[in-house]
Amino acid sequence: MQQSQLTSGDVIADRRADYAKMLDEGGEPDAAAELMEQALELTPGWAAGWYRLATYREKAGHRTEAAEAYRKTLALDSDDIFGATLKLALLGETETPNQPPSRYVERLFDDYAGRFETSLVEKLDYSVPQKLAALVTSTGRHYALAVDLGCGTGLLGPEIAGQVAQLEGYDLSQNMLAKAEEKHVYALLAQADLSLEPEASGLFSGEPQSRADLVTAADVLMYLGNLESVFLIAARLAASGADFAFSVEDAGEGDGFHLAPSLRYAHSEAYVRGLCARYGFDVLKIEKTIIRKDGGKPVSGILFLTRRIG
Numbered sequence: 001m002q003q004s005q006l007t008s009g010d011v012i013a014d015r016r017a018d019y020a021k022m023l024d025e026g027g028e029p030d031a032a033a034e035l036m037e038q039a040l041e042l043t044p045g046w047a048a049g050w051y052r053l054a055t056y057r058e059k060a061g062h063r064t065e066a067a068e069a070y071r072k073t074l075a076l077d078s079d080d081i082f083g084a085t086l087k088l089a090l091l092g093e094t095e096t097p098n099q100p101p102s103r104y105v106e107r108l109f110d111d112y113a114g115r116f117e118t119s120l121v122e123k124l125d126y127s128v129p130q131k132l133a134a135l136v137t138s139t140g141r142h143y144a145l146a147v148d149l150g151c152g153t154g155l156l157g158p159e160i161a162g163q164v165a166q167l168e169g170y171d172l173s174q175n176m177l178a179k180a181e182e183k184h185v186y187a188l189l190a191q192a193d194l195s196l197e198p199e200a201s202g203l204f205s206g207e208p209q210s211r212a213d214l215v216t217a218a219d220v221l222m223y224l225g226n227l228e229s230v231f232l233i234a235a236r237l238a239a240s241g242a243d244f245a246f247s248v249e250d251a252g253e254g255d256g257f258h259l260a261p262s263l264r265y266a267h268s269e270a271y272v273r274g275l276c277a278r279y280g281f282d283v284l285k286i287e288k289t290i291i292r293k294d295g296g297k298p299v300s301g302i303l304f305l306t307r308r309i310g
Helices: 011-025 029-042 047-059 063-076 084-090 102-123 128-137 157-163 174-181 228-237 269-278
Strands: 143-149 164-171 188-191 212-217 238-249 257-259 265-267 281-294 297-308
Touching: 011 029, 011 047, 029 047, 047 063, 047 084, 063 084, 084 257, 102 174, 128 157, 128 212, 128 238, 128 281, 128 297, 143 157, 143 228, 157 164, 157 212, 164 174, 174 188, 212 228, 228 238, 228 269, 228 281, 238 265, 238 281, 269 281, 269 297
Parallel strands: 143 164, 143 212, 164 188, 212 238
Antiparallel strands: 238 297, 257 265, 281 297
């Protein structure tokens, strides 16, 4: 039986894993790794256990051994719900993937949904919804239909509701969509995968193309890496003259994107501008700002307001 769940199914192994977690939290990753190895001797098919072992080894500075454990995780969990591929990329063991595994992102936010707003808004000074809404408000337009891509728990919806007659929200996580529904501002909420081609994304299942005069993506593109798919989706959604407002984490100079230690992607202004030009969006405004804190440090981002040409 493939074990990717968070418990091993073995009482003794789980107890050792719990002790290992306590040792790690107490600043003893070497001891935690040793105890985790003992747990995995009892349950060698436990993918989540191998992932935990990998993180303890990595904290202890044993990069080669950590990479071995991440590879073992991946071998046991082909969907890569723990993001082992991203960890291997950060360790220099594989090329940075263009996209994170969809199942990893879905699980991440399904697990995070219940505490998302408390963690992000109250503890991390998250400000993208308000700042992005201000950019949208600056147009002075009233929109017939807005499509909120990666809507999460719906933090942006109430901020732009006064400018929108009808609002649709799409997200990969069903648990996040359930939280967004509690805001009572979205006329339609549905699951969609922005890393896929438009036809497979779930955004056009029974819904027409070129239907939106506003498309938004607040704090979602950092979970996508290569942004070709989301720009193609936005171009299909947007009617002529529609606005597309979104945020990215700032990668600084250069013309590409990179994977950060946070397992989020950062994108350069030049890279985003190139995509805008390629997919028919004119850049109206950009704003470089602090979008949240991470580990007590400010995270720099770029807000874009663009308009569909033709």
